[in-house]
Amino acid sequence: MxxxxxxxxxxxxxxxxxxxxxxxxxxxxxxxxxxxxxxxxxxxxxxxxxxxxxxxxxxxxxxxxxxxxxxxxxxxxxxxxxxxxxxxxxxxxxxxxxxxxxxxxxxPFTFLLPADPAYYRGQGFVFFPCQNFQESFLGKGTEKKLFPDLQWQKAEAVDIPEMVEFSNNILQEKYHIFVKRDAQYYQRLFAETKAERGGILLLKEVSAKEPRCARGEEESRLKGILVYGVEQQKAEIQELLIEAQDSGYKTKLCREALPELEITFGEFPMMVRIANLREFVSLMKSEKACCYEIKVKDEMVPSNCGCFRIEVSKDGGRIQEISQEKVKEEIDIQKLAEMLLEDTCVYLKEWV
Structure with a gap:
């Protein structure tokens, strides 16, 4: 059975x-x-x-x-x-x-990296409308050092607290949805990149003016994090978080970090599927206020079906049931997800 x-x-x-x-x-x-x-x-x-x-x-x-x-x-x-x-x-x-x-x-939802997008569309998944993508390919090569005062170094366990603070600050400034970093996240990522024959590099700004301790070590400030795996002399960049805004900096910085390898940027076009509509709406925000009086269809999750008034603004989202007479449009769960996520910036770059 x-x-x-x-x-x-x-x-x-x-x-x-x-x-x-x-x-x-x-x-x-x-x-x-x-x-x-x-x-x-x-x-x-x-x-x-x-x-x-x-x-x-x-x-x-x-x-x-x-x-x-x-x-x-x-x-x-x-x-x-x-x-x-x-x-x-x-x-x-x-x-x-x-x-x-x-x-x-x-x-509120689940997400995945689809091997066959058409198959998952049939199950109510859609691509996040506003995702972060990077350059698809960069050849290897040597160039004049971009920032003489910056240098790459291998990340160690002792760096985790600084990495957590840096990454969360960078992501919170730019994105509405992302994986929250903590110590456990980076402990696991060290193991994952080792299994992928790669690693984690830190971009440091070094100043010799103020010694860190009696040994005379230089004080350094974190300016970037590079996460990568390696296969057949090619480095796949999973993540590059830097303070610089110009994407051209990313190209040069990766070449400086891994000069002996060809560089490819991993792409993570994630699809999302609303699981609990009420919980999903309660988490949404939008600078552009919107209101929908709709009948929602969901062939796989009956509890999401019904007639609703959905409002989303910069203060948050609200959902309440309405009568059939007040419905202005009938819509499926996929289209509704795209509408509610239209201006939500998403950053999800996980291998597994």
Missing amino acids: ERVRYLEPQEKQKTREMYEQIFSEDTKEFVDYYYKWKTKDNRILVLEEAGIPEVMMHLNPYTLWIHGHLRKVPYIVAVATYPDCRRQGKMGRVMEWALQDLAQQQA
Whole structure:
């Protein structure tokens, strides 16, 4: 008999065989990292037939800053179906189960990096309208040093408090939705970049005027963070956070940081899916006040369906039920997500 359920913590390792078979491009080092770090606090949803998993979906929790509010939101990864179980609607049933469960948990939304966007559109996902993208490719090369007073150095565990403060300040200035950084976030990221044969570099402004301690170490101020992985002499930049505004600086700074490698910028075009509409609306803000009197359709999450008046302004979002007679437009959950996120700047750049 077919059954959909979350695995118990002690059962999670049993999915490794399926992960390695479906995602064979991932190295052993990365899979080791994933099953050591990410399965500590994630949830793995499976569809079983006679007790044997045929489909799995991992929901990895992240604390997101959403217009000044902090919420735990699941990032859906490792969506997999055994080849002989495909094209039978099994993954669709798992996704529907997951979304309804998230709605009951009052999760505002979930997000993923789609392998097949058309498939996920059919399940109510849409691309975030306003996402951060970087240059797609930069060749290697040497150029005159851009800022003589700045230098790259390898990040260490002792740098984490400064990295947390710097990254959150930079992101909060520019974006409405992003992953909130903390010490645990960077501890995990050190392990992740090691598994990806990369690392984390810090751009420091060095001043010899004020010694840090009796040993005469120079005082330095953090100006940037570079997160990268390496494959076949190519560095994939996962994240580059710097104070400089000119994107041209990013090109030159990456070349200075990794002069022996070709540089590519990872792209993370995330898709979003509203889980609990009421919770989602309550977190939204917009400089441009808007009001919708609509009938919402959601084929996968019935609790989101109904007739509502939705108002969003710089002070926040409100939603209330209205009668059918007051409805001015009928709209599906995908279109509504695009409308409510139209001017929300999003920064999500997670591998897993």
